[in-house]
Amino acid sequence: MTHSAINTSSNTQTTAKPNSQAWYGPMFSPEHGVYIVLLVSFLIGAAASQAWRLSTTLALICAFCGFQAEHPLVMQIKQRRTLKPRFLFWGGLYAVIAGGIAIWLYLSYPVVLWIYAGALTALMIDAFSVLQREQKSVLNELITFAAVCLATPFAYATTTGMISSTVVGLWILNTLFFSSAIFTVKLRKTKTSSVIPGTIYHAVATLILAFIYWLGWLSPAAVLAFGLALIKFGIIAVNQEWYRTAKIQFAAILETTTAFAFLTIVSLSVLPERLISL
Structure with missing residues (x-):
């Protein structure tokens, strides 16, 4: 076989190979750690509600699609003036699914409007941070974790139809716990290897949780679950x-x-004593 024939055969094979970057190619967020944060936060909210209904399942789908819609949006913003059909298609698809479910849930549970407002505000801040190339700043990451952890009151509200002080406390607890990862991960890089920011963060977080416990929003076991973050950082x-x-x-x-481990401890802390004793 001649050299040109080899090239022709190679080109034919390349052409026949599916293009993963085509507009119809599935698009999922590569932020795998956020999947864990979303799932754990949602399950804690469901545990606090002590029930699981159809609306709870729809809320989980809504939260997942809402999170997925953020990735194509960010990628499109990074393109600046160039429009990418793939980003627009998948971002739009996820947004339509999340938006449709969100509207239905709002009509059934109007209290979720406050959660939507928080999530949309965080999304706008994130989009602005991308434009300013500050997406990986500590402040933006803290806001992102707080937004993802809204899955806790979202699960609770769409199951019970209300938001209690306990679930607000759980949202704050989840946000502080998962935001701890911002400072532990930064220790892997030489430029951000100082332990001072992380030490200050964990000290402030501990004081915040002590105050929330004093208010009676969290049980002792739930507050002590934050100790996992302290031990890990230490x-x-x-x-x-x-x-x-x-x-x-x-x-x-x-x-x-x-x-x-955090999910297990916090979930047990919000369950009725009769269930824990079984």
Whole structure:
């Protein structure tokens, strides 16, 4: 076979190969850690409501699609003046699904309007941060975690039709717990390896949770669950050199394990005593 024939055959194979970047190619957010945050936060809200209804399932789908819609939007903003059909299609599809369910849930549970307002505000701030190339700033990441953790009151409100002080406390607890990862992950990089910002954050977070406990919004067990974040940060801070050179898979496993341990403790803390004793 001649060289030109080889090239022709190669080109034919390349042409026949499916294009994953085509407008119809499925598009999902690569932020795998946020999936865990969303799921854990939602399940804690469902546990606090002590029920699971059709509206709860729809709320989960709505939250998932709303989160997925953010990724194509961010990618499109990064393109500046160039419109990408793939980003527009998938961003629009996710937005339509999330929006349709959100409207139905609002008609049934008007209280969720406050949650929608918070989520949309966070989305606008995130979009502006992308334009300013500040998406990875600590402030924007804190706002993003707070927005994702709105899944807690969302699950609760769409199941019970109300928002209680306890679920607000759980939302704050979840936000503070998962935002801890911002500072542990930054310890993997030399430029952001200082433990001072993380130490200040965890000290302030502990004081906030102590105040919320004093208000009676959280049980002792729920507040103590934040200790997992303190222990994790302490271990990483002491073994920073080892953590910096460890594989990223290890960091992911560590974050996932502590997240589900946190879910277990907090979920048990909001269940009735008669269920825990079974």
